Amino acid sequence: MQQTARKALFLPMSLLNIPNIASQLNQQTREKFERVYEIRQEEGCLRLTDQMKPWVKENFGSIEVVEKQKVVRILNKITLKGASFNALRSQRPDQTHGINATLEELIQKTHGGPFCRAEEMTPEDAFGRIRGAYCITAANIAKSDIWHGVLIFHKHHPLDWEAEEITDFLATANQWFYKVHQEDSKANFPFLFWNCLWRAAASIVHGHMQMIVSSSPFAQKILLDRQTREYQGKYQSNYFADLYQIHNALGLTLPTTSPEIKAFVPICPRREREIIIMSDNFDQKLWQAFAQIIVDYRNKLGVKSFNVGLTPLPLNGEPQLNLPVIIEIIDRGDLSSNHSEIGSMEMFAQQVITHDPFETKRMMVS
Numbered sequence: 396m397q398q399t400a401r402k403a404l405f406l407p408m409s410l411l412n413i414p415n416i417a418s419q420l421n422q423q424t425r426e427k428f429e430r431v432y433e434i435r436q437e438e439g440c441l442r443l444t445d446q447m448k449p450w451v452k453e454n455f456g457s458i459e460v461v462e463k464q465k466v467v468r469i470l471n472k473i474t475l476k477g478a479s480f481n482a483l484r485s486q487r488p489d490q491t492h493g494i495n496a497t498l499e500e501l502i503q504k505t506h507g508g509p510f511c512r513a514e515e516m517t518p519e520d521a522f523g524r525i526r527g528a529y530c531i532t533a534a535n536i537a538k539s540d541i542w543h544g545v546l547i548f549h550k551h552h553p554l555d556w557e558a559e560e561i562t563d564f565l566a567t568a569n570q571w572f573y574k575v576h577q578e579d580s581k582a583n584f585p586f587l588f589w590n591c592l593w594r595a596a597a598s599i600v601h602g603h604m605q606m607i608v609s610s611s612p613f614a615q616k617i618l619l620d621r622q623t624r625e626y627q628g629k630y631q632s633n634y635f636a637d638l639y640q641i642h643n644a645l646g647l648t649l650p651t652t653s654p655e656i657k658a659f660v661p662i663c664p665r666r667e668r669e670i671i672i673m674s675d676n677f678d679q680k681l682w683q684a685f686a687q688i689i690v691d692y693r694n695k696l697g698v699k700s701f702n703v704g705l706t707p708l709p710l711n712g713e714p715q716l717n718l719p720v721i722i723e724i725i726d727r728g729d730l731s732s733n734h735s736e737i738g739s740m741e742m743f744a745q746q747v748i749t750h751d752p753f754e755t756k757r758m759m760v761s
């Protein structure tokens with residue numbers, strides 16, 4: 396792995412170069428890479444009118460990069476998820492920029508809302524509330540599952556937290572999961588999620604996460620379980636361990652607070668600037684590692700609106716699905732823009748990505 400990383404340093408580390416970077420992996424890792432990924436590197440050409448050229452030069456920096464555009468298409472053959480990457484797309488002029496009120500103004504305006512007075516203004520679960528050092532639970536007023544709770548941060552500001560608070564949020568959610576399971580033994584499949592601010596689908600500005608315990612596994616996890624079992628059967632090798640090995644060799648893993656916790660920036664992400672964290676257990680070590688990563692995600696990448704999905708193991712201790720604990724983090728874009736980053740391509744075809752995972756990795760470790 397070390398040797399591979401040194402060799403690859405001579406190449407510009409970018410997703411645009413992924414075929415070359417992958418060709419320099421050692422044989423065993425390259426085999427795994429080729430099992431999982433199919434890469435196509437293509438060039439799209441266009442002709443600019445003379446009248447457009449000054450505008451293009453000003454907005455994109457060069458005529459040539461626009462007239463001959465490099466597009467990399469990546470397919471994960473195991474999960475059948477695909478992404479197209481063209482760095483130029485992030486430089487497109489955005490005419491909708493700046494239409495929303497500024498974030499800080501909105502945060503001020505919503506201060507004093509129901510989550511600021513959670514004890515009086517939010518419903519509680521039939522068993523009451525779980526109280527953490529920095530948060531309190533409530534029942535969700537419009538449930539998407541039988542057991543659907545809200546973990547309300549004591550602080551109103553949705554981006555005002557540090558690692559210690561995040562660790563407390565996850566510990567409190569874990570207590571809520573087990574309390575639910577104790578009340579209702581059929582409730583067995585926990586899911587913790589964090590929609591931070593409106594671009595990530597949060598309807599309330601005040602900082603909060605949500606918790607569900609379902610009686611059956613979630614559809615996306617059933618699919619991933621099937622796909623990865625098939626991989627295991629075919630190659631006698633663990634998909635998640637191989638995925639980590641590939642990303643480690645590509646230089647896309649992230650340091651974590653504990654060696655058992657594996658984190659990386661995937662080359663075929665679900666959305667922009669995805670980070671995946673994997674662990675065998677949903678415990679203090681994972682909570683602390685996640686806390687450090689999400690603090691860096693906010694501080695170093697400057698991301699303000701994001702989704703986090705966190706799937707612990709079944710609460711009855713029986714591993715019905717052959718999956719590790721997985722945390723996925725994605726960036727949902729600029730809060731001051733009215734331009735949605737999800738369009739028909741993403742809904743019906745495959746992801747279009749503008750942020751290079753290699754750049755995300757560089758920024759996360761800077």
Ligand SMILES: [Zn+2]
Nearest residue numbers: 510511551601
């Ligand atoms: Zn509030």
